[in-house]
Amino acid sequence: MRIMLLAGTRPEAVKLAPLALALDAHPDLDRVLVHSGQHDGLVEQALVPFGLAVDALLGSPRRHTGSQAELVAGLLPALDEVLRAQRPDALVVQGDTTTVLAGALAAFWLRVPVVHLEAGLRTRDLSAPFPEEGTRQMVARIAALHLVPTDRAAAALRAEQVPADRIVHTGNTVVDAVLAIAARDLPAENHALAAVEAELASTGGRLVLVTSHRRESWGEPMARTFAAVRALVADHPDIRVLLPAHPNPAVRAQAEAELGDLPEVRITEPLGYPDLVRALRLSAVVLTDSGGIQEEAPSFGTPVLVLREVTERMEAVQAGCAWLVGTDPELIAKTAGAALSGTLRATAAPNPYGDGAAAARAVAAIEGLAERD
Numbered sequence: 001m002r003i004m005l006l007a008g009t010r011p012e013a014v015k016l017a018p019l020a021l022a023l024d025a026h027p028d029l030d031r032v033l034v035h036s037g038q039h040d041g042l043v044e045q046a047l048v049p050f051g052l053a054v055d056a057l058l059g060s061p062r063r064h065t066g067s068q069a070e071l072v073a074g075l076l077p078a079l080d081e082v083l084r085a086q087r088p089d090a091l092v093v094q095g096d097t098t099t100v101l102a103g104a105l106a107a108f109w110l111r112v113p114v115v116h117l118e119a120g121l122r123t124r125d126l127s128a129p130f131p132e133e134g135t136r137q138m139v140a141r142i143a144a145l146h147l148v149p150t151d152r153a154a155a156a157l158r159a160e161q162v163p164a165d166r167i168v169h170t171g172n173t174v175v176d177a178v179l180a181i182a183a184r185d186l187p188a189e190n191h192a193l194a195a196v197e198a199e200l201a202s203t204g205g206r207l208v209l210v211t212s213h214r215r216e217s218w219g220e221p222m223a224r225t226f227a228a229v230r231a232l233v234a235d236h237p238d239i240r241v242l243l244p245a246h247p248n249p250a251v252r253a254q255a256e257a258e259l260g261d262l263p264e265v266r267i268t269e270p271l272g273y274p275d276l277v278r279a280l281r282l283s284a285v286v287l288t289d290s291g292g293i294q295e296e297a298p299s300f301g302t303p304v305l306v307l308r309e310v311t312e313r314m315e316a317v318q319a320g321c322a323w324l325v326g327t328d329p330e331l332i333a334k335t336a337g338a339a340l341s342g343t344l345r346a347t348a349a350p351n352p353y354g355d356g357a358a359a360a361r362a363v364a365a366i367e368g369l370a371e372r373d
Contacts, residue, residue, distance in 0.1 A: 170354075
C-alpha cells in the first residue's frame with residue numbers, strides 16, 4: 001500500500017513528519033512525501049530536524065497577484081500529474097491550507113481516498129479563521145478518513161453527518177513532534193534567541209515569545225498587539241521579548257517601525273522548529289495567533305494568550321492552558337502581566353491534544369482504510 005503525504009507549508013511538514021517516520025517503520029506500507037511548493041524552502045527546512053527530506057517537489061507555482069485562485073490554478077495540474085505518476089492508494093493532507101484544498105480536490109477527482117490529518121476543527125464561522133474554516137469544511141465532505149486530534153473534533157464531524165466509522169481519534173501529531181524535538185534539547189541556532197537566553201541566564205529575567213502572522217492580524221490588529229508589547233515592556237523591565245517576524249516585508253517593516261526602538265525587544269527571522277520548541281520551553285508566557293503553538297505550548301505548561309477573537313482549538317482554553325485575548329492592548333497587557341506575576345497559571349494537566357502516540361494510531365487507521373475499502 002502506497003501512501004502519499006502532501007505538504008505545502010512549514011506547519012504541515014512538522015505535523016506530517018511523525019507520520020512519515022511511523023510509516024517508514026511499517027513493513028507493509030510505502031510512503032512518498034510531496035512538497036506542493038506553496039512555501040518554497042520552508043518545508044525542506046522543517047523536515048531536516050526529523051531526518052527527512054521531500055521525495056518530490058512540484059515547484060513553486062508562478063504567482064503574480066498572490067491570490068488564492070492563482071495558487072490553486074497552479075497547484076491543481078501539478079497535483080493531478082504527480083498523483084497519476086505515483087498512483088498512491090491514499091493521499092494524506094494535513095490541516096487547512098490551500099495545498100490541502102487543492103490536494104484533496106485533485107485526489108478526489110482521481111478516486112484516490114483522501115485522509116485528513118487533524119480533521120474536525122471548527123469555529124462554525126466561515127469568516128474566522130478565513131479561509132481556513134471553509135477549507136476544513138469543504139475537505140470534510142470528500143475525505144474518506146478523518147484523523148481527529150480530540151473528542152471535540154470528532155463530535156463536530158458527527159454533527160455534520162460524517163459516518164462514525166470514518167472518524168478515528170488519534171491525537172495531534174504535533175505533540176509527537178514537539179516531544180521528540182524537546183527530548184533532544186538542542187542548543188539555539190538562532191543568534192537572537194541564543195543572545196537573549198544568555199542574557200536572561202545572567203540577569204534572572206524572563207522571556208516572552210510573540211508571534212503574529214495570520215493575514216487577519218496584519219495592519220491595525222498587529223499594531224494593537226505591538227502597543228500591548230510596549231506596555232508590557234514598560235511594566236516589566238526584567239522581560240525580554242523575542243519576536244520572530246513573518247517573512248512578508250510589510251509585516252517585518254511594521255514590527256521594526258513600532259517596536260524596533262525598544263532594546264528589550266529582539267525582532268528576528270522565523271525560527272527553525274527546534275529553536276521554536278526551545279523558545280516555548282523557556283518562555284514565561286507566549287502571545288500568538290498561531291494554531292500550532294496553542295497545541296505545542298501545553299506540553300511545557302507555558303501559558304498562551306491567543307491573539308484572536310475566536311479559535312478552532314478551544315480544548316486548550318477549556319483546559320486552562322490558553323486564554324483568548326484578541327488584539328485589545330489593555331486586555332493583552334493585563335492578562336500577560338497576570339501570567340508574569342504568577343496570578344495566572346497554565347494548568348498542570350496533560351496536553352489536551354495528545355500523548356505523543358498520534359502517528360502510531362494514524363498508521364493503524366490508514367491500515368484499516370485499506371482493509372475496509
